[in-house]
Structure formats: C-alpha cells, structure tokens
Amino acid sequence: MRPxxxxxxxxxxxxxxWPWIANVPGVDLSAIHAHPENFAKQRRQTGGLDPTCPxxxxxxxxxxxxxxxxxxxxxxxxxxxxxxxxxxxAPGDTAHExxxxxxxxxxxxCPGMNTAANHNFLSHDGVTNLxxxxxxxxxxxxxxxxxxxxxxxxxxxxxxxxxxxxxxIGCDATERTSIDPTGTLGREPGLDAHNKFEGDTxxxxxxxxxxxxxxxxFQGDMFADMYRVANETSxxxxxxDTIAVYRSQRYDESLASNPNxxxxxxxxxxxxxxxxxxxxxxxxxxxxxxxxxxxxTFYGAVPNSAGTYDHVPERIPENWSNRRxxxxxxxxxxxxxxQYSYAPKLIGGNVGAGNFLALNSTFGIIENGTIPSDAxxxxxxxxxxxxATDNVPGTVGNEADIPLDVLAWVLTQLxxxxxxxxxxxxxx
Ligand code: HEM
Ligand SMILES: *[C@@H]1O[C@H](CO)[C@@H](O)[C@H](O)[C@H]1NC(C)=O
Ligand SMILES: *[C@@H]1O[C@H](CO)[C@@H](O)[C@H](O)[C@H]1NC(C)=O
Ligand SMILES: *[C@@H]1O[C@H](CO)[C@@H](O)[C@H](O)[C@H]1NC(C)=O
Ligand SMILES: *[C@@H]1O[C@H](CO)[C@@H](O)[C@H](O)[C@H]1NC(C)=O
Numbered sequence: 001m002r003p004x005x006x007x008x009x010x011x012x013x014x015x016x017x018w019p020w021i022a023n024v025p026g027v028d029l030s031a032i033h034a035h036p037e038n039f040a041k042q043r044r045q046t047g048g049l050d051p052t053c054p055x056x057x058x059x060x061x062x063x064x065x066x067x068x069x070x071x072x073x074x075x076x077x078x079x080x081x082x083x084x085x086x087x088x089x090a091p092g093d094t095a096h097e098x099x100x101x102x103x104x105x106x107x108x109x110c111p112g113m114n115t116a117a118n119h120n121f122l123s124h125d126g127v128t129n130l131x132x133x134x135x136x137x138x139x140x141x142x143x144x145x146x147x148x149x150x151x152x153x154x155x156x157x158x159x160x161x162x163x164x165x166x167x168x169i170g171c172d173a174t175e176r177t178s179i180d181p182t183g184t185l186g187r188e189p190g191l192d193a194h195n196k197f198e199g200d201t202x203x204x205x206x207x208x209x210x211x212x213x214x215x216x217x218f219q220g221d222m223f224a225d226m227y228r229v230a231n232e233t234s235x236x237x238x239x240x241d242t243i244a245v246y247r248s249q250r251y252d253e254s255l256a257s258n259p260n261x262x263x264x265x266x267x268x269x270x271x272x273x274x275x276x277x278x279x280x281x282x283x284x285x286x287x288x289x290x291x292x293x294x295x296x297t298f299y300g301a302v303p304n305s306a307g308t309y310d311h312v313p314e315r316i317p318e319n320w321s322n323r324r325x326x327x328x329x330x331x332x333x334x335x336x337x338x339q340y341s342y343a344p345k346l347i348g349g350n351v352g353a354g355n356f357l358a359l360n361s362t363f364g365i366i367e368n369g370t371i372p373s374d375a376x377x378x379x380x381x382x383x384x385x386x387x388a389t390d391n392v393p394g395t396v397g398n399e400a401d402i403p404l405d406v407l408a409w410v411l412t413q414l415x416x417x418x419x420x421x422x423x424x425x426x427x428x
Contacts, residue, residue, distance in 0.1 A: 052171070053106065053168075053170070053171035053172050053173055053190075054103060054104040054105065054106060054171075055104060055173075055176075056102070056104035056105055056106075056125040056126075058125065059123055059125050059127060059176070060120070060123055060124050060125070061123050061132070062120060062121055062122050062123055062128070062132040062135070062136060063095035063096055063120040063121070064095075065135075066093070066095065068092070068093075069089070069090040069092070069093040069095075069096070070139075071086055071088065071090070071138075071139035071140070071322075072084060072086070072138045072139050072142055072326075073139075074134065074135040074138040074139050074145070075135065076131050076135065077130055077131030077132070077133075077134040077135050078134075078135075079138075079145035080135075080138040080139065080145065082138075082142070082144055082145070082325075082326035083142075083324070083326075084142030084285075084321075084322040084323050084324050084325070084326065085284060085321055085322070085323070085324035086142075086321060086322055087319065087320065087321045088119075088139075088140055088316060088320060088321065088322055089119060089316065095120060096119045096120055096121065097119070097120075098118060098119055098313075098315045098316070099118060099119070099120060099124060100118060100313040101114075101117070101118060101124070101126070101313055104125070105117070105124060105125050105126050106125060106126025106127065106168050106169060106170040106171055106173060106190070107126055107169065107170050107313075107314075108126070108168075108169045108170030108171070108190065108191040108192050108216050109170075109191055109192060109198050109202065109205050109215065109216035110169065110191060110273070111298050111299050111300070111314050112137075112141065112276055112280070112298075113128075113169040113191070114169065114300070114313070114314040115140075115298055115314040115315060115316060116136045116137075116140055117169060118313050118314055118315055119140070119315070119316055121135075121136035121139065121140045122136050122169065126168060126169045126170055126173075127166060127167075127168055127169075127173055127176050127177060128166070128167055128168075128169060129156075129164065129165045129166045129167065130152055130153070130156060130165035130413075131165070133148070133151075133152035133155070133156075133167070134148045134149055134152050137151070137152070138326075140316075140322065141276075141280050141322055141323070141327070142280075142285070142322040142323045142324075142325075142326050142327065143280070143326065143327050143328070144326035144327060144328030144329070144331075145326075145328075145417065146328050146329045146417035146418070147327060147328045147329050147331075147332055149413060149414070149417045150329060150384065150388070150414060150417060152167075153388065153410055153413045153414055154197060154269070154388055155167050155191060155197055157388070157402075157406050157409070157410050158193075158196040158197045159188065159189055159190050159191050159193050159196050159197055160177050160188055160190070161177045161178050161179055161188050162405065162406050162409040162410075163179040164177060164178065164179050166178075167188075167190065167191070168188070168189075168190030168191065168192075169190065169191050170190050170191060170192050170216065171189075171190050171192050172187055172188065172189045172190050172192075172193075173188075173190060174187050174188045174189075177190075191216070192215070192216040194208040194213070194215050195208070195262060195264075195397060197266075197269070198215055198216065199262070199263070199264075199266065199267050199269075199270060200215075200254045200258060200261055200262055200263060200267070201247065201250040201251050201253075201254045201263060201267065201270060202215065202250070202270065203222065203226055203243075203246065203247070203250065203274060203277075204218055204219055204222045204223050204226065204299065205217065205218070205219060205222070206219055206222070207254055207257075207258045207260075207261065208260075209258055209259070209260040209261075210257065210258050218299065218300065218301070218311040220301065220304065220308035220309035220310055220311065221308045221309075223296075223299060223301045223308070223309045224307065224308045224309055225246075225249075226238070226242075226246050227292060229242055229245050229246040229249065230242040230246075230292075232245075233245050233246075236291065236292060237289060237290055237291060238277050238278055238281075238290040238291070238292075238295045239278050239290055240275070240278050240335065240338060240339065241342070242278075242290075243274045243275065243277055243278060243339060244338065244339040244342035244343060245342070245343070247270070247271060247274055247339055247343070248342065248343030248345070251263065251343075251345050255350065255356060258350060259350055259351075259352050259353040259355075260349070260350060261349050261350040261356075262349035262350075262394070262396060262397045263345065263346075263347060263348065263349055264347060264348075264349065264359065264392060264394050264395075264397045264399060265347055265359070265363050265364070265366055265383070265387055265392050265393075266387055266392060266399075267347070268336055268340065268380070268383060268384075268387070269384070269387065271335070271336040271339040271340055272332045272335065272336050272384075274339065275332060275335035275336070275339070277290055277295060278290040279323070279327050279331070279332075279335065280322075280323060280327060281294055281295055281298050282294050283317070283319075283320055283321055284321055284322075284323060284324060285322065285323025285324070285325075285327070286323065287323070287324065293317065294317055294320075296309070297314075297315055297316070297317040298314055298315070298316070298317070299314060300312045300313050300314040300315070329381050329384065329417070329418070329421060330377070330378075330381060330421065332381070332384075333377040333378060333379075333380040333381030333382075333384070334377035334380075336377075336380045337375065337376065337377045337379075337380045340371065340380070341373075344370070344371065344373075346358045346369040346370060347359045347366055347369045347370070347371070348369045348395050348396065349394075349395060349396040349397055350396070351396050357395045357396055358370070358395065359393065359394070359395045360395055361393040361395075363386070363390070363392060363393055364382070364383050364386045364390075365379050365383060366383075369395075378421070378422060378423075381421055381423065382421070382422070382423035382424070385414065385418050385421075385423045385425070386423075388410055388414055389402070389407065389410055389411060389414065389426050390402075408428065411426055411427075411428035412428050415428050
C-alpha cells in the first residue's frame with residue numbers, strides 16, 4: 001500500500017511532549033545520555049529450557065466447531081460475523097464447559113488465554129496455534145478479527161513458532177511448538193517469557209527482577225490492591241478510570257522499586273491488555289458492570305482470611321454473555337490513548353536504582369521517551385502496527401531485531417487487517 005496523506009501528516013506533524021512528565025518522581029530527563037557500563041546489568045532472559053514445564057502427552061486441540069453453537073461463527077481462524085451478545089458457553093454446549101487444568105497442563109500470565117483453555121476454546125494442554133487463537137478470541141470474547149489476529153500474531157512471533165504457528169500459553173514447550181523440536185534453532189519460551197510480550201508493571205503479576213524471574217504467577221495481594229483502587233476510584237467497579245489509575249500506580253511502583261525496570265515502546269500493549277477487564281470481561285462487555293464478581297471469576301481470584309486473594313483456575317462466569325459489538329484495533333487504540341493520557345509516563349527504563357533513562361531514539365511518534373500530547377487514538381493503533389513490524393529500540397532493554405523470516409510472516413498476517421486503518425504499511 002502507498003502511504004496515504006493521513007500517514008504522511010502523521011509522521012510530519014510537529015509534536016510537543018507532555019510538559020510536566022519530567023516531574024514524575026524518580027525520573028531524570030538529563031540522564032537520557034546513558035552510561036554504557038550499566039547496560040550489562042540489564043540482562044535479557046535467555047529463554048533456556050525449563051525442566052519444570054509440564055508435559056501432557058494428550059494434545060486434544062480446541063473443541064471442534066459445532067453448528068449448534070456457532071457463537072460468532074469463526075472456523076479455523078477465519079473471520080466470524082462480529083455479532084456477539086451470545087451466552088458463552090451456550091446452554092447445552094458441554095464441549096465448552098469449564099474443565100480445570102490438570103498438573104500436566106500449561107497455563108500462564110494471561111487470564112484471557114487461561115480461561116479460554118479451561119473452556120476448551122484453546123487446546124486444554126495449553127499448547128495452541130494461530131487458528132485456535134484467532135477463532136477463540138472471536139467466538140468466546142467477540143474480539144474483532146483484526147484485533148484477534150494482531151494479538152495472536154504478536155504472541156506467536158515473540159514467544160512461539162511462525163512456521164508451525166504454535167505457541168505455549170505459559171512456559172517453554174519448544175519440543176512441542178517448534179518446527180525444530182530439538183531446539184537447536186533456538187528456544188520458544190512461551191508467554192511466560194520476560195520482555196517479549198510479558199513486561200514490567202503487570203496488573204497482578206510481579207516484575208521479573210523483583211520475583212526471581214517469576215513474572216507470570218497470579219499475586220493475590222496485587223489483585224486486592226487493584227480492587228482497593230476500584231473502591232477508591234469508581235465505587236468498586238473495575239472501569240476504565242480504575243484501570244488507568246491502577247496502571248499509573250503500577251508504573252510508579254516499578255520505577256521506584258525495580259533497578260531493572262523496563263518500560264519500552266512495547267509496554268503500550270499492556271494498556272491494551274488491561275482494557276479487556278472493562279471492555280470484554282463484563283456481561284455484554286461495556287454495557288455491563290466490571291464488578292468484583294465478574295473480574296475475580298475470570299482471574300480465578302477468591303478472597304482469603306488474610307484479606308488478599310488465593311488463586312483457583314480461571315473460568316467464565318455463570319450465565320455470561322459476550323459483548324454485542326466486536327472489539328477491534330480502532331477501539332483498543334482509543335482505550336490505550338485514554339489510559340495513557342490519563343497519566344502519561346516516560347518510555348524507558350532504570351539502569352540501577354533511581355537511575356531512569358528515557359528512550360533516546362525516535363520510534364514512531366515516541367521521541368525522547370515521550371508521546372506527543374496531541375496523539376490520537378488512530379496514532380496509537382498505528383503504533384501497534386509499528387511495534388509488530390519495526391525493530392524496537394531499547395535504551396536499556398536491548399530489544400532484539402525481528403528476524404527476517406518472522407517479519408515476512410508478520411507482514412503477511414498483519415497487512416490485510418491493517419489495510420483500511422490509514423497506517424503506513426511496510427511492503428510484504
Ligand atoms: C492471542 C491472544 C493473547 C495473548 C497472546 C495474550 C498474552 C498476554 C500476556 C503475555 C500477558 C502478560 C502481559 C503483562 O506482562 O502484563 C497478558 C495479560 C493480560 N491479558 Fe492477554 N493475551 C491474549 C488475549 C487476551 C484476551 C482475549 C483477553 C481478555 C479477554 C486477555 C486479557 C488479559 C489481561 C486482563 C491481562 C493482564 C493480566 C494481569 O497482569 O493482571 N488477553 N496477555
Ligand atoms: C542514546 O544512548 C546511548 C547509550 O548511552 C548512546 O550511546 C547514544 O549516543 C545516545 N544517543 C543520543 C542521540 O543521545
Ligand atoms: C472494597 O469495598 C467492598 C465493599 O465495601 C469491601 O467489601 C471490600 O473489602 C473492599 N476491598 C478492598 C480491597 O478495599
Ligand atoms: C443462571 O441461569 C439459570 C437459569 O436461568 C438460573 O437458574 C441461575 O440461578 C443463574 N445463575 C446465576 C449465577 O445467575
Ligand atoms: C528530543 O531531544 C533532542 C535532543 O535533546 C531535542 O533536540 C529535541 O527537540 C527533543 N524532541 C522533543 C520532541 O522533545
């Protein structure tokens with residue numbers, strides 16, 4: 001596609017940074033010029049073999065499509081109708097009944113994926129693929145085909161295998177995801193991997209460097225903290241203001257406590273994931289209440305006597321219906337814009353305690369670690385495309401370049417779904 005006038009303007013527009021962002025506690029803008037000697041401290045997870053990753057010889061695959069219970073009608077990863085408002089699981093649909101994971105099933109940092117696997121919308125062992133991911137997100141949650149494709153492609157490109165399109169929704173299962181089961185071509189770490197899809201400032205998972213590398217296990221005290229913010233902000237609702245305030249708080253906590261805190265351009269995706277709590281989890285999505293009952297059921301959070309939460313398998317609430325209108329790339333761009341603008345944060349990371357470096361190279365609309373205050377929802381949507389198709393610079397994170405075979409596959413998958421959104425596309 002040739003660049004549209006809109007996209008040329010988008011790159012050429014003169015931008016002003018948030019003027020007061022430099023006053024965020026602990027942030028030192030003058031430190032943009034990094035100390036290279038600190039770089040070694042910011043080590044990337046190598047993604048080595050995880051001997052504790054469970055193995056289930058039974059790989060059932062997602063429950064097959066059944067004409068009696070079509071949901072949005074997505075079969076084999078193709079686009080469905082986008083028409084939701086459907087009860088899930090439909091009465092009588094025993095194939096999608098709640099089925100808790102056994103000890104050999106893989107689960108990970110994403111409550112949406114864990115729930116989908118626990119209801120057989122994804123293979124119950126937690127090893128899935130592109131077609132399952134794209135259909136599950138449409139049929140279960142009524143995500144639009146474009147957004148479902150985008151997230152699945154991100155997950156597979158970062159943490160899975162673009163040849164088999166397989167992905168582990170948790171730990172490293174390279175022998176089952178890779179076209180090269182011996183792993184000599186490289187490990188495929190699954191969604192648990194740090195600084196690929198998963199990142200610092202998660203809502204209910206601790207930062208990698210603050211928890212001995214475990215950035216994927218549900219933390220009941222953090223869930224209680226999110227609920228406390230809901231009480232203080234929105235009378236107990238997990239709505240967009242609650243989530244915006246809580247995400248801001250999580251950034252401030254990581255900035256202050258994590259010497260290896262990293263919040264690169266990709267971290268903008270975490271605002272998108274957070275929006276699912278109020279756009280997708282409630283009965284009928286944004287028409288319903290993101291209350292404690294709904295959110296805790298999807299998270300598998302049950303209150304305990306200590307005033308925090310224990311974890312049980314994630315599940316769909318009883319008599320739950322998905323949102324009526326599909327949630328797509330345009331809509332999620334607006335939610336990322338809303339949350340980010342509510343409490344703008346510098347993009348960058350710590351190199352040592354209290355030593356924050358803003359990103360000093362330009363990436364899309366991000367300059368000097370800031371996003372211009374006139375950035376639109378459409379700008380954020382286009383930034384998502386760039387995150388998936390450009391080499392993302394990292395002041396301290398040392399982002400890896402996208403391998404050419406991965407980039408070719410990503411462009412093949414994403415150019416069609418971004419075609420009509422006015423973003424400058426790369427040639428595939
Ligand atoms: C292929 C599709 C998806 C993939 C690969 C994926 C992957 C992930 C990953 C890796 C995280 C961790 C991010 C972090 O560091 O905080 C995450 C978080 C999250 N995801 Fe997903 N996700 C997908 C779709 C969904 C859907 C459809 C929903 C909701 C219906 C969802 C809900 C969430 C929520 C609420 C979080 C925040 C978890 C927390 O920290 O409390 N995701 N997802
Ligand atoms: C950005 O930071 C790196 C690391 O310190 C440094 O080598 C580079 O010169 C900086 N670039 C600019 C434009 O300041
Ligand atoms: C939030 O408010 C509800 C209702 O008052 C209360 O039961 C609950 O304990 C509060 N939770 C937190 C974490 O503040
Ligand atoms: C779900 O719907 C059934 C049938 O209408 C009803 O008996 C049951 O009480 C409902 N459960 C909840 C939790 O609303
Ligand atoms: C980014 O920093 C450079 C070097 O200090 C400066 O010339 C440029 O105007 C800054 N850009 C913005 C948008 O602040």
